[in-house]
Amino acid sequence: MLLSIKDLRFHxxxxxxxxxxIPQWSVKAGEQVFLHGPSGVGKSTFLKLLxxxxxxSGGSITMLEQPLQSLRSGQRDKWRARHIGxxxxxxxxxxxxxxxxxxxxxxxxGGKGDVDTAATTLLASLGLDEKLRRKxxxxxSIGQQQRVAIARALINQPELLIVDEPTSALxxxxxxxxxxxxxxxxxxSSTALVFVSHDLSLANDMSRVESLEDINQAGRGS
Amino acid sequence: xxLRLALASLHSRKGSVLLTFLAITVSVFVxxxxxxxxxxAKSSFNNTVSGIDLIVGARTGDINLLLYSVFRLGHASNNxxxxxxxxxxxxPNVAWTIPIALGDSHNGYRVMGTTVDYFNYFRFGQNRPLxxxxxxxxxxxxxxxxxxxxxxSLGYQIGDELVLAHGLGNASFSQHxxxxxxxxxxxxxxxxxxxxxxxxxxxxxxxIHSGWQNGVKMPSSAHGHGEEDLTPESITAFxxxxxxxxxxxRLQRQINTYDNEALQAILPGVTLSQLWQMxxxxxxxxxxxxxxxxxxxxxxxxxMLLASIKExxxxxxxxxxxxxxxxxVFALIQTEAxxxxxxxxxxxNLLLVLCIKVVGNALAERxxxxxxxxxxxxxxxxxxAVIMIGTVLVSVIPGISAxxxxxx
Numbered sequence: 001m002l003l004s005i006k007d008l009r010f011h012x013x014x015x016x017x018x019x020x021x022i023p024q025w026s027v028k029a030g031e032q033v034f035l036h037g038p039s040g041v042g043k044s045t046f047l048k049l050l051x052x053x054x055x056x057s058g059g060s061i062t063m064l065e066q067p068l069q070s071l072r073s074g075q076r077d078k079w080r081a082r083h084i085g086x087x088x089x090x091x092x093x094x095x096x097x098x099x100x101x102x103x104x105x106x107x108x109x110g111g112k113g114d115v116d117t118a119a120t121t122l123l124a125s126l127g128l129d130e131k132l133r134r135k136x137x138x139x140x141s142i143g144q145q146q147r148v149a150i151a152r153a154l155i156n157q158p159e160l161l162i163v164d165e166p167t168s169a170l171x172x173x174x175x176x177x178x179x180x181x182x183x184x185x186x187x188x189s190s191t192a193l194v195f196v197s198h199d200l201s202l203a204n205d206m207s208r209v210e211s212l213e214d215i216n217q218a219g220r221g222s
Numbered sequence: 223x224x225l226r227l228a229l230a231s232l233h234s235r236k237g238s239v240l241l242t243f244l245a246i247t248v249s250v251f252v253x254x255x256x257x258x259x260x261x262x263a264k265s266s267f268n269n270t271v272s273g274i275d276l277i278v279g280a281r282t283g284d285i286n287l288l289l290y291s292v293f294r295l296g297h298a299s300n301n302x303x304x305x306x307x308x309x310x311x312x313x314p315n316v317a318w319t320i321p322i323a324l325g326d327s328h329n330g331y332r333v334m335g336t337t338v339d340y341f342n343y344f345r346f347g348q349n350r351p352l353x354x355x356x357x358x359x360x361x362x363x364x365x366x367x368x369x370x371x372x373x374x375s376l377g378y379q380i381g382d383e384l385v386l387a388h389g390l391g392n393a394s395f396s397q398h399x400x401x402x403x404x405x406x407x408x409x410x411x412x413x414x415x416x417x418x419x420x421x422x423x424x425x426x427x428x429x430i431h432s433g434w435q436n437g438v439k440m441p442s443s444a445h446g447h448g449e450e451d452l453t454p455e456s457i458t459a460f461x462x463x464x465x466x467x468x469x470x471x472r473l474q475r476q477i478n479t480y481d482n483e484a485l486q487a488i489l490p491g492v493t494l495s496q497l498w499q500m501x502x503x504x505x506x507x508x509x510x511x512x513x514x515x516x517x518x519x520x521x522x523x524x525x526m527l528l529a530s531i532k533e534x535x536x537x538x539x540x541x542x543x544x545x546x547x548x549x550x551v552f553a554l555i556q557t558e559a560x561x562x563x564x565x566x567x568x569x570x571n572l573l574l575v576l577c578i579k580v581v582g583n584a585l586a587e588r589x590x591x592x593x594x595x596x597x598x599x600x601x602x603x604x605x606x607a608v609i610m611i612g613t614v615l616v617s618v619i620p621g622i623s624a625x626x627x628x629x630x
Contacts (some may be wrong), residue, residue: 005446051543077542077546078545080543080544084542086543088539091536091537094227094236094540095536101227103542104223106544108223109544
């Protein structure tokens with residue numbers, strides 16, 4: 001099992017209202033999980049917990065047999081850099097760095113040495129030519145930025161890729177292109193995917209489709 | 223990678239970064255410039271005399287004696303009799319003496335009667351002797367040696383003739399017209415009051431005043447008393463060099479308690495420091511102003527960075543997502559601040575060197591103030607270190623703001 005959650009509970013400090021209460025949930029290696037649900041059910045909070053950006057109030061999140069909550073904050077940052085890739089809705093890149101340098105920065109935190117060749121190959125396979133790779137990220141179109149974001153998220157060959165509403169800022173054409181490229185990249189790797197979106201039409205070909213409302217018991221009358 | 227990130231970040235905000243950089247550069251320039259001028263002025267002041275153990279004059283204040291004997295400022299309250307001078311000069315501890323007779327002038331520059339020993343024994347700066355740029359010391363009665371500024375500003379050259387005036391005014395009515403002097407030598411620039419002095423022999427001072435009484439020329443007197451006895455009755459002051467420094471305080475006490483005449487001996491170095499102390503308020507005020515200007519611009523730097531944190535929220539989230547610890551974000555802000563300050567320090571130093579090169583000659587010529595363009599003195603290095611530490615301290619504010627954003 002790549003990732004397993006047991007009795008996960010979370011509430012924000014200073015607020016007793018439970019945001020998440022998940023008795024059991026897991027992701028297998030290479031599995032592609034589509035997670036949907038209306039806004040406000042705690043999707044972002046859930047992803048932050050998976051990434052180690054937040055610490056559970058109770059229960060455990062174990063990834064690659066490592067309980068994340070027992071890592072110190074600095075160790076969690078390193079863990080995230082090495083094992084988890086992230087693609088957000090937008091603003092995925094450091095705006096003043098070129099696409100290439102954004103990838104190098106991620107590799108730097110992931111403790112990878114020379115990733116120049118890997119980065120070039122990855123960017124080329126995502127349809128970004130040399131000229132685009134050298135442009136500051138802020139000067140790229142949103143579609144191009146999201147493609148660089150895939151490369152950035154995959155450069156450290158993470159075991160888990162977390163994708164949060166990646167297409168909501170894209171038009172239909174760019175959305176299709178993004179999904180195609182994402183599938184193509186994942187087909188070549190054993191990286192597991194947790195894909196969060198409210199748009200169920202994107203769930204095609206995913207190995208599992210789940211609603212966060214179903215797995216989260218917080219807020220249910222008890 | 224880290225440095226590249228910081229540089230790219232600064233580059234992406236060129237406008238505000240450039241303005242902040244300029245503000246800090248100007249204030250560092252002011253601070254270092256004030257400090258450099260202060261140090262050089264102080265050292266050139268303290269270097270006005272050296273190698274002289276005692277200065278002896280009629281009893282007056284320490285500083286007054288120093289002012290008229292060394293700086294040619296103000297007046298002697300009284301003269302010293304030639305006998306007293308001879309008596310002290312004959313002391314077995316005394317190696318040499320330089321008599322000084324003041325009271326005449328030429329176009330506002332003071333005339334000093336002395337002996338050739340002046341050119342042999344007088345020292346300034348780090349024990350530097352007087353050097354003639356041209357000509358020779360005076361050997362004839364009506365010859366004189368000019369300080370460099372006198373020669374430059376009045377345009378005199380070797381062999382020129384000039385007339386001394388009685389008294390110290392710029393336009394004196396009583397001139398020693400019958401006795402013109404010939405320029406025998408011109409001294410090299412020293413950066414001390416020597417540059418503004420005309421040097422003649424004691425004999426000459428006596429000779430031009432023969433036939434004068436109470437500062438007024440007697441109409442009956444004849445000119446050119448070649449054969450008369452020109453031993454002066456009195457001199458204004460004299461400088462003393464001793465065979466052994468150990469005798470300084472004993473001789474000073476002897477002179478101060480001399481029975482036949484009210485005399486006073488001062489240690490020039492000690493009195494120079496006392497005089498400089500009197501100016502320390504102004505000195506400290508200048509430094510305070512420079513420091514406040516610097517503080518203001520460093521706070522401007524902090525404000526600029528703090529304002530940028532808000533627009534950098536997205537970037538901070540990205541860095542955290544790819545594994546940057548919050549401390550990395552804090553360090554990035556600090557590094558950006560330090561890069562701006564470092565750039566400003568370098569630019570301010572270059573600007574200062576350039577300014578000294580450009581206006582240095584004018585300062586030296588007009589004010590005899592020599593500014594060294596060598597800036598890496600321990601004092602200035604200390605100031606630069608303080609600027610860097612100050613930068614770290616003020617950028618803690620935007621740094622913490624970024625850190626807290628990174629934790630959210």
